[in-house]
Amino acid sequence: xxxxxxxxxxxxxxxxxxxxxxxxxxxxxxxxxxxxxxxxxxxxxxxxxxxxxxxxxxxxxxxxxxxxxxxxxxxxxxxxxxxxxxxxxxxxxxxxxxxxxxxxxxxxxxxxxxxxxxxxxxxxxxxxxxxxxxxxxxxxxxxxxxxxxxxxxxxxxxxxxxxxxxxxxxxxxxxxxxxxxxxxxxxxxxxxxxxxxxxxxxxxxxxxxxxxxxxxxxxxxxxxxxxxxxxxxxxxxxxxxxxxxxxxxxxxxxxxxxxxxxxxxxxxxxxxxxxxxxxxxxxxxxxxxxxxxxxxxxxxxxxxxxxxxxxxxxxxxxxxxxxxxxxxxxxxxxxxxxxxxxxxxxxxxxxxxxxxxxxxxxxxxxxxxxxxxxxxxxxxxxxxxxxxxxxxxxxxxxxxxxxxxxxxxxxxxxxxxxxxxxxxxxxxxxxxxxxxxxxxxx
Numbered sequence: 001x002x003x004x005x006x007x008x009x010x011x012x013x014x015x016x017x018x019x020x021x022x023x024x025x026x027x028x029x030x031x032x033x034x035x036x037x038x039x040x041x042x043x044x045x046x047x048x049x050x051x052x053x054x055x056x057x058x059x060x061x062x063x064x065x066x067x068x069x070x071x072x073x074x075x076x077x078x079x080x081x082x083x084x085x086x087x088x089x090x091x092x093x094x095x096x097x098x099x100x101x102x103x104x105x106x107x108x109x110x111x112x113x114x115x116x117x118x119x120x121x122x123x124x125x126x127x128x129x130x131x132x133x134x135x136x137x138x139x140x141x142x143x144x145x146x147x148x149x150x151x152x153x154x155x156x157x158x159x160x161x162x163x164x165x166x167x168x169x170x171x172x173x174x175x176x177x178x179x180x181x182x183x184x185x186x187x188x189x190x191x192x193x194x195x196x197x198x199x200x201x202x203x204x205x206x207x208x209x210x211x212x213x214x215x216x217x218x219x220x221x222x223x224x225x226x227x228x229x230x231x232x233x234x235x236x237x238x239x240x241x242x243x244x245x246x247x248x249x250x251x252x253x254x255x256x257x258x259x260x261x262x263x264x265x266x267x268x269x270x271x272x273x274x275x276x277x278x279x280x281x282x283x284x285x286x287x288x289x290x291x292x293x294x295x296x297x298x299x300x301x302x303x304x305x306x307x308x309x310x311x312x313x314x315x316x317x318x319x320x321x322x323x324x325x326x327x328x329x330x331x332x333x334x335x336x337x338x339x340x341x342x343x344x345x346x347x348x349x350x351x352x353x354x355x356x357x358x359x360x361x362x363x364x365x366x367x368x369x370x371x372x373x374x375x376x377x378x379x380x381x382x383x384x385x386x387x388x389x390x391x392x393x394x395x396x397x398x399x400x401x402x403x404x405x406x407x408x409x410x411x412x413x414x415x416x417x418x419x420x421x422x423x424x425x426x427x428x429x430x431x432x433x434x435x436x437x438x439x440x441x442x
Contacts, residue, residue: 056099057092057369059084059358060118062129062139067106068239069131071264072289072347075340076131076154077102079351082335084359086328093364111135115142125369126151128358131289131347133157133175133211140168147372149379151362153354154347157210158217161402167372169379169397171354172312173406175211179218179259182285182310185410185422186257187226193256193282193435198227203255203281205246205270207262207288208235215261215287231255238266247273250281257283262290268299275303275439282435285310285410294342297416302442304413306433312391313409313420314346315428320387325356329390346391353389357382361395392426 061080064073084098092098101122103114111130115138118124127143128151130136136155143150144165152160152170156178161170173181187197204219206212216233223230232253236246243266250258258281262270267290273279285308290296292309318326332352336344344352361382366374384395386405394405410422412431419429 054096056097057126057363058099058101058122058124059369060101060103060115060122060124060127062103062105062111062114062118062127062135064106064130064132064135065102065104068265069106069263071295072131072293073104073106075293075345075348076129076351078336078339079332079344079348080128080153080355082332082339083328083352083355085335086331087356087359090324093359094368096368098359105130105132105135105139108134108138111138112142115139119143119146119148125149125372126358126363126375128153128351128355130155133160133214134209136160137210140165144168149362149369149372149375151354151358153351155211156214158214159210161400164400166401167376169401169403171357171393171395171403171406172350173408174402175214176218176221177406178261178287178310178408179215179220180222181218181408182215182259182287183219183222183226183228185285185308185310186259186283187222187228188422189283189431189434192431195256199229200257201229201231201253201255202257202259203232203234203250203253204230205232205234205236205250205258205260205262207238207266209238211288212261215259219259236266238263240266241269243269244273244277246270247277247279250274251277251279255281257281257285259285259287260290261287263288264290264293264295267291268296271296271300271303271307278439280436280438284308284436287311289345289347292411292418293345297413305415306436307413308421309411309413309418310408311346311411312350312393312407313426314344314349314391314411314418315420316349316390317387317392320392321390322388325390328356349390353391353393357384357389357395 063077088097101124105111105114126149131154133155136152137159140150140160150168156175158174158176190197204216206216287310292311297304316329336348362375362378363369365378382395386394388394393407395403396405398404409420409426411418412421420427421431
């Protein structure tokens, strides 16, 4: 009961924070039925020229498919690609096929060049992306200047949806929301590690970019509200090949809980260095692909056991989905594994579901991609309750384009599998190794 009350309080806190910063409600049960009135009206009087056209709907898909983020970028790309493929195989959008116009965007310079190219040379009216907060902000700025819809599926920088851009939308949670929920997970396990929340010492380490800073801000906000003690809040260079300095800073600060925002290579190295340097926090919560990808466990094996990853769920409850979407998700899982050699990680589900909603709930409702305002109106009219998407999320945007019904769960590496441990109602396994035993005792 105490944990459930704390979870409810967190949800209320996050709703109040989102409402104050930026604002929605729900009554639709699935993706296919949402905005049904708009779809009926469209068939009576939508954009007839566009509806009768055989021209493809061209959608720009930007991801870092080379460079240090390439593994995650490829996983993210294929989530979108497979979603659009399945829609095409089922008749497309209003009889028109979707054409993916892909761009490799490994850094901010590439983001500026490629997004401009997609708009000016390729003539796309809709762009979706991207694994990388810095690149997402660049893309959002350029799309806003050119009246091109920008549809964010992964990146979490708070700045993307804090500028009042009408045509920028994010389906995923923002960074400060990530941080608040991570701190709440720590508070949830206060009893297990034998202390009050107000006595809990937390060390925050984050990649040195908008993503990391946004998460850190959320942890700090939760700590201010609960009395949790932040003993370290440090940014680090994710491209460093030696993370021992940041682990030594953590060891000197002696936190009970670590909340770490990392990418895959630095996440692996931080975990290795924690063992080498005998750093023993009672709880370790990871945020970002550094802790949730199969490559993390592949590189670390048993060293990864007990690490907690905070992410959207990657175990869809098919019964809660619209039947068409449920079948599409099952086929997506098969095709993704065939393409990538492993089951979809959470970023694959995020881009798949974002692409599906973009096509079905925005472009289809707007009568195509050529009416910028119609697409904005369609996006603002989406009202999908929690449980409508594979990750358990719903969709309802506030006035700044931030989804208020994005959802996260706490998962833990157990015998090489990420098992959901919180909230209790969604748990697939009981938590283990809380508090974490010292390395010498394993």
